Amino acid sequence: MNETDLNALVEEVTGILGEQYVMVDPPVLDNYSRDMTVEPPSLPDLVVMPQTVEEVQGVMRIANEKKIPIVPFVTGTNLGGLTIPRRGGIVVDLKRMNRVLEVNEDSMYIVVEPGVSFGDVERHLLRNHPGLKLSQPAAPANTSVVANYLLGGLGTLAMKIGCHGDMINGLEAVLPTGERIRTGSVSVSPYWFSRHPLPDFCSLFVDWKGASGIVTKASIQLWPNQPFEDYYAVGIWDIDHVPEVLGRIVKAEITEEQSGRTREVIEVGFGMYKAGEPQLPWDILVMHRITGASKKLFDAKVEVLEEILEDETAKGRRAEILWDFSANDVARRVSEFPTTGFALSWMDMGRGGAKNPGGGACWVGGYSTLEQFPGGIKKAREIMERHNFAPMGTQRTMGLGRYSIMRFLVPYNRKDAEEVKEVREMLRELAQMELDQGALMYKAPEWATEMMLEKADQGYLDLLKRIKKLLDPNDIMNPGKLGI
Amino acid sequence: MALVDYKEKLTCTRCGQCRHFIGSWTRACPSGTKYVAEPYYSSGRAWLAEALLEGRVELDRKMAKAVFSCAMCRGCTEMCPIEYRNHAMDVVEALREEAIEAGVVPPTVRDFLKNVHTSGNPWKEPQEARGDWAEGTGVRPYEKGDEFLYYVGCVGAYDERSRVNARAVGELLLRAGCSFGTLGSEEVCDGNEVKHLGERGLFEHLVQEQSRIFEERGVNKVVTLSPHAYHTMKNDYPGHGVNVEVMHYTQILLDLIQAGKLDVSKGLPARVTFHDPCYLGRWNQEYEMPRQILTAIPGIDLVEMERNKETSFCCGGGGGNFATDLLSGRDGPACLRVREAHETGATLLAVACPICTKMLSDALKTEGLEENLRLMDISEIVLEACP
Numbered sequence: 001m002n003e004t005d006l007n008a009l010v011e012e013v014t015g016i017l018g019e020q021y022v023m024v025d026p027p028v029l030d031n032y033s034r035d036m037t038v039e040p041p042s043l044p045d046l047v048v049m050p051q052t053v054e055e056v057q058g059v060m061r062i063a064n065e066k067k068i069p070i071v072p073f074v075t076g077t078n079l080g081g082l083t084i085p086r087r088g089g090i091v092v093d094l095k096r097m098n099r100v101l102e103v104n105e106d107s108m109y110i111v112v113e114p115g116v117s118f119g120d121v122e123r124h125l126l127r128n129h130p131g132l133k134l135s136q137p138a139a140p141a142n143t144s145v146v147a148n149y150l151l152g153g154l155g156t157l158a159m160k161i162g163c164h165g166d167m168i169n170g171l172e173a174v175l176p177t178g179e180r181i182r183t184g185s186v187s188v189s190p191y192w193f194s195r196h197p198l199p200d201f202c203s204l205f206v207d208w209k210g211a212s213g214i215v216t217k218a219s220i221q222l223w224p225n226q227p228f229e230d231y232y233a234v235g236i237w238d239i240d241h242v243p244e245v246l247g248r249i250v251k252a253e254i255t256e257e258q259s260g261r262t263r264e265v266i267e268v269g270f271g272m273y274k275a276g277e278p279q280l281p282w283d284i285l286v287m288h289r290i291t292g293a294s295k296k297l298f299d300a301k302v303e304v305l306e307e308i309l310e311d312e313t314a315k316g317r318r319a320e321i322l323w324d325f326s327a328n329d330v331a332r333r334v335s336e337f338p339t340t341g342f343a344l345s346w347m348d349m350g351r352g353g354a355k356n357p358g359g360g361a362c363w364v365g366g367y368s369t370l371e372q373f374p375g376g377i378k379k380a381r382e383i384m385e386r387h388n389f390a391p392m393g394t395q396r397t398m399g400l401g402r403y404s405i406m407r408f409l410v411p412y413n414r415k416d417a418e419e420v421k422e423v424r425e426m427l428r429e430l431a432q433m434e435l436d437q438g439a440l441m442y443k444a445p446e447w448a449t450e451m452m453l454e455k456a457d458q459g460y461l462d463l464l465k466r467i468k469k470l471l472d473p474n475d476i477m478n479p480g481k482l483g484i
Numbered sequence: 485m486a487l488v489d490y491k492e493k494l495t496c497t498r499c500g501q502c503r504h505f506i507g508s509w510t511r512a513c514p515s516g517t518k519y520v521a522e523p524y525y526s527s528g529r530a531w532l533a534e535a536l537l538e539g540r541v542e543l544d545r546k547m548a549k550a551v552f553s554c555a556m557c558r559g560c561t562e563m564c565p566i567e568y569r570n571h572a573m574d575v576v577e578a579l580r581e582e583a584i585e586a587g588v589v590p591p592t593v594r595d596f597l598k599n600v601h602t603s604g605n606p607w608k609e610p611q612e613a614r615g616d617w618a619e620g621t622g623v624r625p626y627e628k629g630d631e632f633l634y635y636v637g638c639v640g641a642y643d644e645r646s647r648v649n650a651r652a653v654g655e656l657l658l659r660a661g662c663s664f665g666t667l668g669s670e671e672v673c674d675g676n677e678v679k680h681l682g683e684r685g686l687f688e689h690l691v692q693e694q695s696r697i698f699e700e701r702g703v704n705k706v707v708t709l710s711p712h713a714y715h716t717m718k719n720d721y722p723g724h725g726v727n728v729e730v731m732h733y734t735q736i737l738l739d740l741i742q743a744g745k746l747d748v749s750k751g752l753p754a755r756v757t758f759h760d761p762c763y764l765g766r767w768n769q770e771y772e773m774p775r776q777i778l779t780a781i782p783g784i785d786l787v788e789m790e791r792n793k794e795t796s797f798c799c800g801g802g803g804g805n806f807a808t809d810l811l812s813g814r815d816g817p818a819c820l821r822v823r824e825a826h827e828t829g830a831t832l833l834a835v836a837c838p839i840c841t842k843m844l845s846d847a848l849k850t851e852g853l854e855e856n857l858r859l860m861d862i863s864e865i866v867l868e869a870c871p
Contacts, residue, residue: 025544026540026541026542026544027541027544027547028521028522031522031528031535036497036499049520049521075500076498077498077499095521117503123509123510140499140501140503141500141501141504141509142499142500142501344501344566345566347497348495348566355567357493357495357566358495359496360497361497415491415492
């Protein structure tokens with residue numbers, strides 16, 4: 001944007017937001033131009049911080065009229081480069097929209113603005129509604145609930161329900177053309193209890209990576225907090241047995257959460273990783289969270305788990321409870337939610353799996369079936385070890401086993417240009433491997449989305465483009481991120 | 485160390501874990517809570533440092549505000565899950581040094597440093613008046629052979645409200661029969677805020693002055709009013725060849741009570757909540773002593789704020805902000821903190837730092853809470869509990 005146009009834009013936007021919330025200083029723009037991943041940085045033209053829906057609408061109308069890109073931002077921790085303003089424009093930092101608007105205990109939902117974090121909601125529920133909880137991702141407490149849920153995040157209740165995109169009851173959003181819309185029951189009723197039984201427009205925002213508008217309110221499903229709860233870490237000795245063992249546990253409907261980490265994740269975390277030389281006897285550690293409304297129910301579920309594992313082991317698919325967390329502090333550190341220090345310490349591990357802080361963290365991952373998991377892990381191990389990265393794989397079962405994520409954590413040194421280049425190559429190989437297995441890339445950067453859409457049904461692609469064009473005639477909303 | 489020396493240590497990923505206290509899930513960063521924009525968080529400053537070193541940006545006055553608004557409270561480093569937690573505060577200091585070199589400091593910071601340099605305190609008050617707080621107290625000048633020097637510091641010496649704390653500690657030490665004295669108008673600024681504001685040269689000068697005085701006067705042990713002075717004399721001065729035994733006054737008070745040298749039998753019936761000063765708590769891991777003093781006083785019912793001990797929320801006065809005023813306002817940490825104290829149902833807010841006293845007493849006025857919540861330093865509380 002040339003200086004004259006920029007000045008005119010700043011003046012108009014300042015008229016809506018006030019000087020304090022319109023930023024054009026190069027150091028500020030630099031801060032918003034990048035994230036922790038290997039995605040190349042790109043500067044915005046300005047950064048704005050609205051607080052009300054009307055302010056968002058005002059900014060959007062100006063941007064649409066002038067055909068200026070808009071990139072919604074809250075914390076920029078999506079690990080997919082999705083808030084990097086690839087074509088410049090306006091980064092809309094939504095952190096000032098930070099109200100918890102409503103909790104409905106009977107219908108179990110919470111209505112929040114995009115600047116509300118998981119930490120904020122956790123605190124609000126603990127203080128005011130301790131009988132309720134929401135599904136939490138393996139992400140820092142600072143992460144935006146709305147952003148994570150819109151990106152179809154995976155969380156502690158994914159096993160029961162599916163990804164977080166399935167746990168949204170309704171939305172309020174500002175379209176790229178500036179109109180405010182509501183969808184879900186709240187578009188007719190005062191209550192935000194469901195997306196049904198109306199034609200659903202929530203899906204015009206879920207998984208759209210901010211490319212269809214700015215969501216200004218969302219109703220998120222809450223769940224009962226059961227009085228009895230504990231984690232059980234199940235080790236599976238052979239990765240090939242994962243589909244059978246986990247599938248059987250899932251179908252017994254005894255666990256609320258099932259999330260795995262390959263042995264390399266644990267080895268790296270405890271400083272014992274050696275490439276090609278397993279240090280632990282089991283191949284994957286899968287955390288199971290069991291809850292119960294009564295001690296009797298809880299104990300019964302644990303008993304079923306134990307029986308399943310005993311039976312699987314007897315059939316040659318060795319799987320055992322390694323730790324129950326109430327008794328094991330180390331185990332608890334491995335899996336604390338919302339994410340606490342140990343679970344994020346992988347970001348300090350460098351190439352080769354040793355501690356070597358490099359300031360960079362990224363991943364690649366896809367949603368696929370549990371059946372694909374063993375093959376994917378084996379191929380990923382080959383790819384990552386060839387590039388001298390510890391193959392830290394994670395898994396989370398979703399929708400009662402209907403699908404699962406397979407994702408690989410890559411901490412790297414962002415100051416080493418050669419390493420950055422190699423990580424990009426490795427991520428492409430991993431993405432291609434997952435796509436060849438029939439996976440769908442999750443929260444992916446543009447290049448991975450483009451790779452994925454090469455396999456897309458033409459009818460799907462055509463419809464995607466038509467709807468995008470209808471909503472966003474000037475292609476201002478987070479351009480490029482949909483891969484079309 | 486200069487900023488360039490931290491180049492390889494700038495490994496913040498901007499994960500944001502530093503922005504919440506784990507457990508209470510409350511917000512942790514005073515400047516981030518007030519300003520909300522990315523550059524006002526620890527990660528913002530880390531990435532700014534990187535951008536400067538890589539030549540992508542230059543510091544300007546607007547950005548300097550983000551750099552100098554950090555209260556240096558270590559709320560972020562307490563929560564940071566990675567190695568960067570060991571460098572975050574040093575990076576802020578080094579960034580500030582760059583800003584000073586570049587001549588792009590906020591006017592209030594410039595004035596702060598200039599006043600300390602020319603007048604020995606942030607407010608340009610006369611040096612001769614530095615000992616006036618002690619008038620009428622019976623506290624005498626330090627003499628060689630005294631067990632310890634009672635070091636008051638700039639805020640305790642000059643701020644009207646904090647002088648009450650200085651006098652209260654003096655009174656308690658006298659009642660306990662301690663062998664001590666003060667430097668009065670000869671006292672020199674301890675330099676903690678100067679150092680944290682990035683003025684290394686001035687800090688080194690102040691330490692040299694302090695060293696000369698300590699040597700001339702035969703000072704081997706110092707008891708400070710302020711945790712800021714305690715922190716820098718304990719942790720920074722030895723690196724500059726000044727080695728004295730340093731304690732914060734709360735660290736000797738309990739012994740005096742338990743030894744019967746201070747009689748607190750009159751008690752003080754009150755529901756009290758304690759605000760942990762960052763330079764006693766997170767910087768030096770002293771959380772229990774002030775609480776033990778409070779619970780030793782008959783009648784005190786101690787309740788904790790939601791953010792306490794390792795997860796205490798800073799009053800916003802650190803990093804020179806008590807004078808540079810970059811974190812004031814109803815959306816600033818001090819006002820948030822007094823609202824938090826009020827929520828406990830306490831009628832008395834206890835502090836152990838003259839800077840916290842200044843920040844929180846002003847905030848009580850701003851919030852209209854003076855009738856509901858009385859602010860007292862621990863020294864004042866102990867004094868009131870004495871017959």
